Amino acid sequence: MQRTSRLSRELSLLATEPPPGITCWQNGQLNDLRAQILGGADTPYDKGIFNLEIIVPERYPFEPPKIRFLTPIYHPNIDSAGRICLDILKLPPKGAWRPSLNISTLLTSIQLLMAEPNPDDPLMADISSEYKYNKQLFLLNAREWTAKYAGQPRVPKPLEEKINQSETSASSESIKQKRKGGNISRKEKKSCPDS
């Protein structure tokens, strides 16, 4: 009941006053949103565009929305299925979700988590120890993943036909990526339960 009024207000706010580097929109149904986070300038995710899926549960805002990365990201607190280890994404007593938070603040927190990983509460043990003990290698890997998965082809110089071609090839590529991500998530959901 509260979900409808909450979401319509939140969506109009997100459309007119989006947080810096964040876009969020409705993906067909009311409870299915998509978001994009632009990688921060002083992070290895710089210039990357990361797609996220937001599923808003029936009991929202009494329950937090379910947010996961669709774009693969090399990060200590984000697993290969895109799940995010962040306390405000879980209900108390385990988590810290509360109805004073909203989708905009959650996305901003995720953007902050990207800039400041929390290696002491890791979801990806290998990446976490790499972050802690071999920062150079971590930065290298994270940058490589960003370029590989989160890069957006630069808008080519305006020659109409060329643009149309690259546009179609780029979009089919991103579909392939998403499918791949989807497969990974299904495969791994069984093996690694949320902590």
Next chain:
Amino acid sequence: PAGGGGALCFRHCPLLLPQDRHGTAYEGFVTAQGRDFHIRILLPADLQLKNARIECSWHLKKILHEYQHILKQRLHSCPDLVSFMVELKTVLEIALKNTQDLHIPRPPEYYSCLVRDLEILGWNKVAYVDTGLTTVKLKAEDSCGRQHLITLKLNAKYPTEPPDCLVDFPIPFAVSWMPQNSLRDIYNQFLAALESLKEFWDALDEIDEKTWVLEPEKPTRSATTRRIAIGNNVSVNVEVDPHHPNMLPECYFLGADHGKAANSTCFSSGLTSLIQSLQLLEIDFPSRAVLEKSDFAKDCGICYAYRLDGSAPDQVCDDPRCGQPFHQACLYEWLQGLPTSRQSFNVIFGECPYCNKPLTLKSSMKKL
């Protein structure tokens, strides 16, 4: 051990000398930033540092006044006098840097030279001078009528050494300086730099004027990026090169895929002309939409609406600094699900979801 400590102490503070054989009294000077301060340290018979007494000149006392608690803490934590003296010197260095008014006045030539320079330049170009005559802000207008400021931080060796120049530019601004130069030379270099950036600012001003810029909210003159709304939830991040403002800028699209595909063709075809002739593109850029702000302060902090099933928010956080309103039903549903809430008869004791202050909620007949 007392003798050994004394020798070490001598190395760190050569002007602080023991006054007796037991090492319970020291007197002399502590040096920081090229200045000596009179100090006397009296230790109790057991040489316990935490019970030491420190006497000093009023000057030093005034400088260290705000750092008393730090020094007390250091007296407790330092194992011996030597390490305390090292700490004291560190604290003193910081304190001296932070106390401006105690700085030694600069040589008279500094002031006469600065005032002469300002007179040559013309006082009408001066926007601000601080009381110590160490920071000067000059204003300038470029040929397009934009106002600019340059902040000059002068050091004591002015004019032998150039002042530090702070500007709001997208590119570094380096001044070339000779000791015989004056502020006027810097000002002219500043004006020249403003003209070289004219095209860049023209381009960005045009974007700001004719499109809906989502961020930055209040762009500074040094900001090279703009996020422009180009449709419903679709935006483009444009980074303009200050050296080549009319070249195709670096762009990133953000937002729903379908909207992006539809927009990017027409957008990129016009992008080279974005800067030169925005008129062509105006059709594609929505103008700024202002969200109709229904009084946010009155709406329920949980469902974000004013009316819920016909009822208005009737609960308010007791803390006057928070004062967040809620619908009884919304607050009840949140609190009753929490392990931290406690219910006694028809009253729930919980916390405000906004400010965490304790809050009580009488549950109405509806939900019990």
